[in-house]
Amino acid sequence: MFEEIRFNTIERLPNYVFAEVNAIKMAARRAGEDIIDFSMGNPDGKTPQHIIDKLCESANKDKTSGYSVSAGIYKLRLAICNWYKRKYSVELDPETEAVATMGSKEGFVNLARAIINPGDVAIVPDPAYPIHTQAFIIAGGNVAKMPLHYNEQFELDENKFFASLETALKESIPRAKYLVVNFPHNPTTITAEKSFYERLVAVAKKERFYIISDIAYAELAFGDYKTPSIFEVEGAKDVAVEAYTLSKTYNMAGWRVGFVVGNKRLIAALKKIKSWFDYGMYTPIQVAATIALDGDQACIEEIKNTYIKRLDVLIDAFENAGWSLKKSRASMFVWAKLPQSKTHLKSLEFSKQLLQNAGVAVSPGIGFGEAGDEYVRIALIENENRIRQAARNIKKYLKSE
Known part of the structure; x- marks a missing residue:
């Protein structure tokens, strides 16, 4: 009988926690639900035009x-x-x-x-x-x-x-x-x-x-x-x-x-x-x-200002929804402690419930290590209107207890 081969390196890698949330998110989208997605640090803006132009120019050259x-x-x-x-x-x-x-x-x-x-x-x-x-x-x-x-x-x-x-x-x-x-x-x-x-x-x-x-x-x-x-x-x-x-x-x-x-x-x-x-x-x-x-670095300020505006809107809107968050000094994320009424859920279960009951996707903190289990990570990748809509959805979820 063929002996099963062990893949020791793969077996040492943990299961990808974010996959559970992603599976729920994709199933909801296939069902036609609108999901406001803060889960991945994936920039939603366009690459600056002068960079795209240089790519096209070079791609059109020989060799x-x-x-x-x-x-x-x-x-x-x-x-x-x-x-x-x-x-x-x-x-x-x-x-x-x-x-x-x-x-x-x-x-x-x-x-x-x-x-x-x-x-x-x-x-x-x-x-x-x-x-x-x-x-x-x-x-x-x-x-x-x-x-x-x-x-x-x-x-x-x-x-x-x-x-x-x-x-x-x-x-x-x-x-x-x-x-x-x-x-x-x-x-x-x-x-x-x-x-x-x-x-x-x-x-x-x-x-x-x-x-x-x-x-x-x-x-x-x-x-x-x-x-x-x-x-x-x-x-x-x-x-x-x-x-x-x-x-x-x-x-x-x-x-x-x-x-x-x-x-x-x-x-x-x-x-x-x-x-x-x-x-x-x-x-x-x-x-x-x-x-x-x-090249011209003015584009960086434009991109950075987009995140600053979104950060300000998110902090204010989520505060009004009953979820008080601290403002970061850098990056494109908010490290959000679970709402007081939801701390017993820990980060993975809270992330699932937020997705299922509010249509809002975030990254559970446990995916980043044991010390992150009282937090979720929110990426500033949705525009201001979508952020405000997410806050309204979250407010209903938090009040539904």
Whole structure:
């Protein structure tokens, strides 16, 4: 009899919590129901026209449809470095310190596959964007969780963070080799200051671990807040890499363009593994991405202002509906604590009920880790009128007790 083959890596991956909510959502839509969907951080706006125009121009040229370069064409890597120089006054070498990726998620997974030995430990704060945890599992490593601490303004509590990190480092067997940080944070929207990275780089050098920083929402910072980069800290290249994506900043989610920069050893490992797995993005997309990074940046303010308006409307409308939420300082999300009358449901059951009884889809916090189970994540991807309609539906649901 044929012996069943075990797929150990797949079996270590948990079931995708969001799939349950998605299944209910799709069934409702097939039945003709109107679902107001806040569940996925999928930008609904159009990619800026000058970027689209460059894509079309390049696609119409000869010799742009062949294989490309897995690490990214030189002009794109140069544009990546120019972005860092312009935004952060940071100098990067496009040949050895930058690699273009098919979105930051692909870059993150392949980086983990390139640098993780079986059994290696990475520390990941809880809650976390799922791939920040599961990339290490896929690569055959292990994950140690540590709690995130923050105030009501969604600002990181640095002292508590470093106390938790110290505990995680002491308790990790074997000693942790990597730490993931992600600010502005997905899902919680927590922000950090440059002082945090100064302390973190010093600890990494002392304790001998690498930092993997994800700043996917760097440009979606509101008011006076400006997202720092770890590379603003002297010596950060010795211990860190940083990932970014054009998905949110330029409404280019489906284009799949991102990058990883920093430590030469880690970048070389990522470039090497990518050279075996892929031939790079479609060249016209890379050319258009170059224009996105190097071209007119006025579009960013327009996109950011859209999220600011939606955030203000959502906070006010949901308050009137009986669901009091805190305003974030960055990202395209609201990290929403469950309404007082619904805390007993926890996040998954509340998300199901909200979908079934109010026609509103959100992401259950448990999908981001145990520490998220009293929250849901709301993405600002519906317009103001749809947000107000969602609030009216939610008000009826909350009053139906």
